[in-house]
Amino acid sequence: MTPQPNPQVGAAVKAADRAHVFHSWSAQELIDPLAVAGADGSYFWDYDGNRYLDFTSGLVFTNIGYQHPKVVAAIQEQAASLTTFAPAFAVEARSEAARLIAERTPGDLDKIFFTNGGAEAVENATRMARLHTGRPKVLSAYRSYHGATSTAINLTGDPRRWPSDQGAAGVVHFWAPFLYRSPFYAETEQQECERALQHLEDTIAFEGPATIAAVILETVPGTAGIMTPPPGYLQGVRELCDRHGIVFILDEVMAGFGRTGKWFAADHYDVVPDLMTFAKGVNSGYVPLGGVAISGAIADTFGKRPYPGGLTYSGHPLACAAAVATINVMAEERVVENAAHLGETLIGPALRELAERHPSVGEVRGLGMFWALELVKNKETREPLTPYNAAGEANAPMAAFGAAAKKNGLWPFINMNRTHVVPPCNITEAEAKEGLAALDEALTVADGYTA
Structure with missing residues (x-):
C-alpha cells in the first residue's frame, strides 16, 4: 500500500x-x-x-521486510500482557527466544546472553573471552565493522574507527583474505587462503600467543564488502585458535538469521566458534535486540564465578517476543x-x-x-x-x-x-x-x- x-x-x-x-x-x-x-x-x-x-x-x-503482521501482532500481544521486566527474572518471551536461537546456533552454543544490539554483543563477547582466558589482546581484521561502542569501534577496521581510535589496549588488526584486492599477491583462492592463514599465524606468533584472548571475524564481512571467505580459511582460523588456546568469536550480526541462505553463515563453512554475536535479523529490527551465543566451556567459566556485565534491558520482553515471532515466521514461510x-x-x-x-x-x-x-x-x-x-x-x-x-x-x-x-x-x-x-x-x- x-x-x-x-x-x-x-x-x-x-x-x-x-x-x-x-x-x-x-x-x-x-x-x-x-x-x-x-x-x-x-x-x-x-x-x-x-x-x-x-x-x-x-x-x-x-x-x-517491514510490518510483517504476525510479528506486529506478537509485539502488541506482549505489550498487553507484560511490556517490560528486569533481566534477573525468568520471563516466557525471553526464555522462548533463547531456546529458539540456541536450537539454530551451531555446535554447543546453547547459552544466550541478550543485549540491545550488535555493538553491545561484541563488547560482551570480548569481555567473556578475556575473562575466560585471562589474556588481554583481541585480533580483528582491517576490513571489518563490529560496532560503535568503545571496544567494538576499536576492533572495527574501517575508517569509522579513526576519529575514536585511541589505540585501545589489546586490539591488533590483521589482513583477512580478499582475493580481488589481495594483500598477499595471490592469484587463486587456495593461495589467498594459505597466505592469509600464514599471515595470521605470523601475527599470533609475533604478538605472543599467550597474550591473545580472542580472534574475532565477521563470518562474511558485511559493510566492509561482503567478501565470502575462501574454502578452508575459517577452519584454518579455528585450528590456529585451538592450537594456542585462543577464543574464536564469529560476528554474525549482519550475516545471521537467513541473510546468507542459512540460519547462520557459519553453517556454510562447517565451523563452530566459541562465541557468536547476533542482532539485526534476529527480529528483523522491529525492537532493538542482540546477543551472544556462548559455548559450554565458556559458560562453565561463569558457573560459580559471577559474570561482571549486564544491561537494564537485557532480554527485553517486547524485543524477545518479536524474536520468537520472527523466527517462527522464518521457519513457517x-x-x-x-x-x-x-x-x-x-x-x-x-x-x-x-x-x-x-x-x-x-x-x-x-x-x-x-x-x-x-x-x-x-x-x-x-x-x-x-x-x-x-x-x-x-x-x-x-x-x-x-x-x-x-x-x-x-x-x-x-x-x-x-x-x-x-x-x-x-x-x-x-x-x-x-x-x-x-x-x-x-x-x-x-x-x-x-x-
Missing part, C-alpha cells in the same frame, strides 16, 4: 528532525534525511508519494530457503550478467540475499570508481549512481566504491527483478565515469 501524498506533514516531520535530531555518522548541517511516511514488505515511501524498493533492508536488518533459492537462481546470475555488460562493475560476490558489486574505473587495473573513504567531489561518481537508483524507485546500499544488494530475505521473484532492472539503469550512470 502507498498512502495519499501529504507534503505538509512531511515538511513538519523534516523540520522537527532538522531542529532536534542528531544523526549518526553525519555532519549535521550537510545531510538531508528523507521523511518516511510508511513501509510495508520490501517497500517504503515518503510523504510526496514516492515509493522505493528497499535493497538495503534498513541497515541490513529487515530480513522479513521458508524465508531462509527463499534467500538461498533466489540468491542462487536469480540474484547471483543476474548480477553476474550485469557485470558482463557494465564496464563499471569489476566484481560480483556474495550468496543468499547478501551481495556486493565492486564498482571500478577500469576493469583491468581494478582502480576503484571512487578513492578509499572518498568524500565530497571525489565521491561524485557514487553519488550520481545513488541518485539514479533512487530516481528509478530503488533505494541502494552504498559504501565507498561498492553497492550492496541486500533486500529482505523474503523478497519475491517479481520484486527482485524490479530492483535488478532499476539497478541496471543506474549502473549506466556509473559507466559514464569509467576509463
